[in-house]
Amino acid sequence: MDIAQAALLRELLDGSDWVRRTRDFAAELRAAARLAPAGAAGRPGTTGPLLVGTPSIEPWHFAAHLRDEAAWSGLDELRPTLVRWRVPPGAPPHLAVSIERLESVRRSETVLVAAPGPAPVPLLERVADARRAGAVILALEDGDQELRGLAHHALTVPGGDPGDEPGGDFRPPGRNAEPAPGGFPFELTEHLVCAAAGEVPSLDAPGPGGRRRIFRDRLARIADALISPPPARW
Template sequence: MDAASVTFLREVLSSAWVEGTRRLGRALRSTRSPGGLLVVGTPGEDPWHLAAHLDDEARLSGLDQLRPTLVRWAPPPGAPPHLSIGLERIAAARRGETLLVVAEEQAPAPLLERVDDARRTGTTIVALDGGDPELEGLAHEALAVPPTAPLSFDAAQHLVSLAAGEEPRRRGLRERLARLADLVTGPRVPD
């Protein structure tokens, strides 16, 4: 999916979906150091595509902390170093690091146990899932993309990676005052 397609998708989606992907992107930006953003999937699905997009966003935005570490369930023997990191890396996760769990299907018990252990060490847990209440219960930030969502799980991954690389938008004084006025008096109706 190219940048123009992702931008178009943002324009046609409801603001709740766009804000959800931005919330996850902000959570990923809070990782303190390069290599501290761990990305793991389920035994049957390595989220290499999302990891590649996060690596691109790290390069384009200059945010080295977004450079992900892809954690794999069963790295093949002889894999290149960046593709040979196994589940033991989750056990070594610590405060200041972020574990992004990408699971379109329900997370298996061994993954949930590892996520719980990482959370206990102070690792920030972020989940992009298909609607898994157990995984979401362990996550500090989560976005569920069930099969009935107005976007595909793949599209949600693209939106999250784009949001991670974005500079957080700061509201100007005029915009903040207008929002405050709306809260006090109700929204303005155009003439």
């Protein structure tokens, strides 16, 4: 993340269709997490949505920020379980949940897919199996039509691509602005989703207007944090 990307986030604070769609996706995540079957969070090494990436890109930062939002907001059901394609020997329990976990999903559990690139066949197959088992599938993707077709709810990142490297130009939907340089980073969208997922009403600002102000405050803090060193892996 750099200053230009932080400036893009500040520009989005003015309000756009992209912010609305991000908040809608986060609301679906909250709703799905609340409907998880009793006892799912108590399964060994498992809590909250099952967050899985591609075999080549693990969503470390997404998991860490969503975990922080769960703690900040008091919504423990948002605390994710990172599902890994390869578990190294000696990994702690919360980092030792293998991809085989998707083979045992229960009805109404949530599978959150973060794919900043084409979803490979092994991932699509496991997501399809999880959906047939009754899991709620949410996908954050960069234009993969097959993955989007498997998801109950999907958010497509315009111009996003693996590793936050420069991609296609991005023009915030509904805004008359120049395309943002370097495309719209996938990790920036993860920040937005996390902030919106942790959105809670304020006692000082009840109602929809209050919730919007809280979200804008969260985004402002994220914009400030984007030019700081990234958090350590958890």
